[in-house]
Amino acid sequence: MTDDLCLRPATQLADLLRNREISARELLDAHLDRIDRLNPSVNAVVTLDADGARAAADAADATLAAGDPVGPLHGLPVAHKDTHATGGMRTTWGSPLHADTVPLRDELVVARLQAAGAIRIGKTNVPEFAAGSHTFNPLFGATHNPYRHGLSAGGSSGGAAAALAAGFVPLAEGSDMGGSLRNPAGFCNVVGLRPTPGRVPTWPAPMAWSQLSVQGPMGRTVADVALQLSVLAGPDPRVPIALGDDPTAFAADLPTSLAGLRVAWAPDLGGQVTVDPAITAVLAPSVGVFESLGATVEEACPDLSGADDVFGTLRAWLFDAAFSDLARRSPDKLKESIRWNAELGAKLTGSDLARAEQQHTKLYERMVAFFEQYDVLLAPTTQVLPFPVEIEYPTEIAGVHQENYLEWMRSCTVVSATGCPALSVPGGFTGDGLPVGLQVIGAPRADRRVLEVGHAFEQATRFGERRPAL
Structure with missing residues (x-):
């Protein structure tokens, strides 16, 4: 029964808690026991506050017993990404520079989960300063994929995705600049949503007008992600x-029919990316699934020209602002890929930024026009399958050389540049049991639409119900 509780959807657990069929303490202890037994081999949770979580669970049970109003996540255990500041709990950013840093207050995404009744148990592993889509750092080492020990869980929200897949928490949150919510979801057979920029406000943020990096929810089901987004x-x-829409609408029931939906399928994003043929082979039957749900599907892709330059330029600019001073003072304190990205940013001119923003504008306008013809765009979440944890990043895909630590993530980075919401849902498995993610991309601000489409696909295929044999 203990492990069964740890693998149930968060929506179901929330109902059991509200109806007092289980207690928050019982649910928490089940998860803490599973973490104790299995986390050493996965290395997803890197900071754990069992005593603090037990006290919070007892308080949650007392609130329910008193009949007081509770939030939608009341009593659900949650782990926070180790780049998100947690007041009174160590936050390391995966860097030795912050090995003992304890923030004074929660940042907004953490505070909102707590206000909704979630119980903080600890922090999930990240790459150093969340740079790169493979989770390893000098403080805690690498996070292993629950579906195959020794392989990457993706990143930068890799610890969060692995913790969900392994049943350590029913909900987790992450962030996504170039795929950090989607890539690990694809690698670990869970669900990750990159929302429209501003949908989930980020505070504090040193460059609050930037729309490249967003925060968002992860879960084992689309409904769990929708509940957390609410x-x-x-x-x-x-x-x-920040967008002003009423967020409670995201928690409304999701449909299972896609009758009349206009779907575009872009297996290589219009020739923009190189994808491992093993991934394409797994995802190809998805077209038939969507047609069986009432959708019409065509192979089509928007014009993504300039997206690479937009993403690369704006990311380098942000890395220059965040890391160049530190790289000059203590180059040995940052991994080479961060220094490289910051150095690119330091070389940018005002003209470079102006060109990138002009391309950014044109790209957005083309996406808006594309989604007048189609309701959603489908594409692979990742271009590669999970790879050995000892490798920093893949240097070749299907015989094509990858120039740097960003190239192999372009199936996500070019989408980041568009400003569109994108959801990764379980898309199937290779013959030897490795997960593959399907990316569902919607029009700007159509976050609810991608959740609806992802949910219908999820319910028709049930790929997400296949749990790892830990």
């Missing part, structure tokens, strides 16, 4: 790009 989204006056 408490993470919503306006905040401190965040200039």
